[in-house]
Amino acid sequence: MIWIVAGLIVWALGLWANVRLSKRKTSAAALAVPVIFGLVLVFVWEAVVRGFGISPVLLPAPSVIAARFGQSSGVLWQDFVQTVLKGALTGYVLGCGAALLTAIVVDRFDFLRRGLLPVGNFVAALPIIGIAPILVMWFGFDWQSKAAVVVVMVFFPVLVNAVQGLADTSAMQRDLMRTYAAGYWTSLWKLRLPAALPFIFNGLKIASTLALIGAIVAEFFGSPITGMGFRISTSVGLLQLDLVWAEIVVAALAGSAFYGGVALIERAATFWHPSQRGR
Amino acid sequence: MKNVIPVLTVVLAILVIWYGSAVMLNKQWVLDQAARQDRVLTTPELIAETWAQDKPKLPAPHQVALELWDTVAMKKPTSKRSLVYHAWVTMSATVLGFGLGTLLGFALAVGIVYNRVMDKSVMPWVIASQTIPILAIAPMIIVVLNAIGISGLLPKAMISMYLSFFPVVVGMVKGLRSPDAMQLDQMRTWSATRAQEFWRLRLPASMPYLFASMKIAMAASLVGAIVGELPTGAVAGLGARLLAGSYYGQTIQIWSALLMAAALAAALVGLIGLIQRITLKRMGMA
Amino acid sequence: ADELTLQLKWVTQAQFAGYYVAADKGFYDEEDLDVTIKPGGPDIAPVQVLLGGGADVMVDWLPSALAARENGAPIVNIAQPFKSSGLMLTCLKEHGIESPADFPGHTLGTWFFGNELPLYSWMSKLGYATDGSDGGVTIQKINFNVDPLLQKQVECATTMTYNEYWQVIDAGLTPEDLVVFKYQDEGIATLEDGLYTSEENLADPEMTDKLVRFVRASMKGWKYAEENPDEAADIVLENDETGAQTEEHQKRMMGEIAKLTAGSNGALDPEDFTRTVEVLLSAGADPVITKDPGEAAWTHAITDEALK
């Protein structure tokens, strides 16, 4: 009971603090707001778990997860290297690269646009759950198959956005290029790619979270006996939910950092777009 | 219509590669089997056998096609052994989840664009939510929802929603912020309310972003529905077929379920594309 | 009728024939029970469902049940229809493995999720390292199918006598191509499919009464299934929602299952329990259970009542 009341109070306090803080425009406030929001969330979680006496095999309390985090940091780091650095990042780079190249090829050759795009959409729509076991079968248990799954997963969002972006130039901007008799590649490089960047980054951001999920989920379908997905899937069977959640926390941190990194690059690269110029 | 020839060309290319890969990947097993039975295979025999295995590493296209024909056309659509039935089960969860996800994503995007507190505090957590491997928490979600008496379509749809709201949030935030300064200034001079600014400027301006996002959301939603089918005991749906296929090493069954899922996704995404074209045309933007 | 929900550990198959038969033959009705059977799957931890309130009783294996207990899940074994273990390690003969002495330098595939524990304790008993170092074996996690064995990604793989083994055979290999090591024979057998419920349920007289009737009817179902394996397999097929199971496979499975349930009247044999705990406690470097759970983990209260 005390815990529930405490949870409610902290909730109200956090909300009030955030409303006040978000009116300020300092960068400290900008950082504090989500942090406070998160802390409140964590506290309320703790309060709910304790207050309602929820079984630790259903949902462990944050304090328990934190303790496990400290205990198993070696395992967590090893899993992080296996899954994020080897699997997700490699796949992300390859997948996004392939998607961008495909977008350009598709954009260049109308024949391929007509042929490849519908088929490409179809292929990319194959659900990972189905693809992962097959790719594991083909590429083996180690990170190569995870990277392959990530490639397949990020391909479609980046392709869709890139193709849409490459078409998103105004008539006048294109006419200008025509009067310069700019060749295809010049106008791609000088006009269409810059104009497509806001869309492409849209895809890259979505892909950054997909990459992580993809790498983890793929490990459910086969992995060496290390990796975040391996740990999550097997620890559930042993009801070590605290370890599962510790891995999830690592995933969330890594994913947010990844996304944030892409967003920072986006800011730098598309500073001119109205959506980035403040509102 | 003019797309037919290019599509056929590409499909043909894929088929050729597919048959080739089937030979490469299945060769080992055929050779092993031959060795166990002390047979010597000629090349044509070898190729023929790689295309006719029971549990191949990669089934040949015609094997999958046959299985599809068998389970789609030859069974009553209501039968448990009909892929149409399973596709229907998955589609209902997909569409429901997509609808819910789009609504949620839309609402969040509006909140983020219009409310400073939300802008600052929600977005990082929305992102974090997407880095949680859904397959890990899907069972927990299902268990919890089951415990409070929600079962059937909705738990699956919730997982679809969880995956599909994200692309919509990201795309819509960008789209709703895409009107240029002058257009926003005009609204200010007319002292338009926020609602008016939203409906008459931000929303129409965000349409291209919305549709691009919805296509991705639909694909994500299908993945969610399939993921959601696994921990519900995998009783019905394409996910259940995939799973069952994988327990028994039925690669042909896996592939036909996979192709069915892709066809479903392609149809749903295509539908959105159609709506997009109609909408943009009516808006004078196409 | 009183409602009761049973959570299975795996998908609908002859492994659970007793319960489906009891339902189909009206044994539950006779006890005035309305039983819902929920199939499981690789992503379902039945313990979670049980404690989450989604089921009243579940089928689980003792190793994972004990692991759950040690992690704070108050679950108790109330009946043990399976007497023997169906787990075994199946190797391809062509890799030159004929006895456990040949393991070093090879890759052994096993299911995890708790199923790896007996294998680890076997290896530690044999004195083999499991990290892939010289003179040791490499342990590889595999999924719940036999593809990795067929495709030579592993040289030995965990199989069940009643299921995966036959999939290997169906794939075109003959028993002569294979070497099998049954856990039962290697002294590392752990108790498999038992019935479990929560301590909370056991404290509730109304619930215990229901459980007694449930166990009684279920055992009746099991004995019927043992005697009529073909009919039992048909009943299972009828209850398979995925439409993926085949008659031949289920009939064969039922035959093998009958061998495992034989010799159990439903009551847990404390000796089997102790043996399982011993195996688990010796499971190498990183055991999931660190202490003997003792008698709190099982009870004869239900079976004593049911089998009267």
Add this chain to the structure above:
Amino acid sequence: MMTEQAAASAASVPQTPTVISAQGLNLVYETSDGPVQALKDVDLKIGKGDFVSFIGPSGCGKTTFLRVMADLETPTSGTVLVNGVPPEVARKARAYGYVFQAAGLYPWRTIGGNIRLPLEIMGYSKPEQAERVQRVLELVELAGFEKKYPWQLSGGMQQRASIARALAFDADILLMDEPFGALDEIVRDHLNEQLLALWARTEKTICFVTHSIPEAVYLSTKIVVMSPRPGRITDVIESPLPKERPLEIRDSPEFLEIAHRVREGLRAGHAYD
């Protein structure tokens, strides 16, 4: 000479109630390579029913000043009052009709739809909307183009549509940023006349940015001459011309004299010649 005149005209108290007053206005844009002072120490009073033209070299801050009046830009220092209240309040009371320098039509709305937009926002009834759209379309000679989309129109037609949009509703204060820049002389003369007629009829206060000296002189009761970097007001000329102004007035000596004074003021703002 100029400054004396400026001082003199600033001193003469306007007879009509003040609608817009700016005092000690400064506006600095912060850009990545340093601040840009767009307005410096600007003082101005505009009376009710005034027709004020702003003229000055490109980049001198005319648009910026209009934006400040309309509460689209917040001054770095100084005060602006519109109808005695801050611009924000006036804006919320829908006091402004603003014609932007670029047409800025919404590409997803037809010409009719674009003109109807502010009317919808301000809650005019459907029939009233339709009637007003028709009226202003005729005013700017775009009748018949109602159903076309912006990109189907020539540049001048788009500009006229944007004027129509600002005229369609009854704002007390019209802020027009080079509205007739893209129009030919004949249409321009025609619209000048129409605008004067509208102004005479409705007693609106109009702030009008133009680069055409004759246009400024022909239309205005008050001409504000600005100079660039930093943007200052260098001269405010009260026009002695009568309210009734046939086109021929442009050949009168008073007209030419004022035009001359404006030209001199403008020239002084330029570095060369």
Add this chain to the structure above:
Amino acid sequence: MMTEQAAASAASVPQTPTVISAQGLNLVYETSDGPVQALKDVDLKIGKGDFVSFIGPSGCGKTTFLRVMADLETPTSGTVLVNGVPPEVARKARAYGYVFQAAGLYPWRTIGGNIRLPLEIMGYSKPEQAERVQRVLELVELAGFEKKYPWQLSGGMQQRASIARALAFDADILLMDEPFGALDEIVRDHLNEQLLALWARTEKTICFVTHSIPEAVYLSTKIVVMSPRPGRITDVIESPLPKERPLEIRDSPEFLEIAHRVREGLRAGHAYD
């Protein structure tokens, strides 16, 4: 009267080699509510080194005509030849410098970067690029704004940047669509002079759309008057003014006479007054 004159001037054979010739040109835009005839039976010959102004009411097809010359629009019927070849070939040979009616700067490039764009495309060397950018920036009085982004500039400044962009490289044919619309009289006069000087120096052929009659007369060797719906050429006036044109020439009687003739031609194209 007009038509006779038009016929007369059309008959007079130009002494210089023809650079642009249009014959029986028609262009119809298909829109959702019916076709719009933007150009009808247009015949025109432009000689090398001509400075041709196009003047006509808004929507009469001036922009369309320029677009046809530049191969941005394909005529429905009729032929256009540029330097004796179809516009497409001429475009690929980079014969054109085009100043669009709206500035159309790329938002992701600075002003300097925007001007440098065509130079990069056409493969000028780095130092040459820098030098040319500097030169044209000074020409349009934007020196010092090189590092700013388009949205940080006033409307007139953007327009000037877009002019600079078209002048930065050596196109034989300059197509300018109301380049000076958003500029004040002083800058405009200045740029007029600069443009004339450039033209005299380089022998470029210039097609120039304007709404200012004095500007058209001051600049041109040939003035093309157009009338709307459907867009036709109603008059082609060969200017008798000398190539050397001080600003004072605008008060000469020849000048005023031509201006009068243009104004009459324009007026005839309008329905009212």
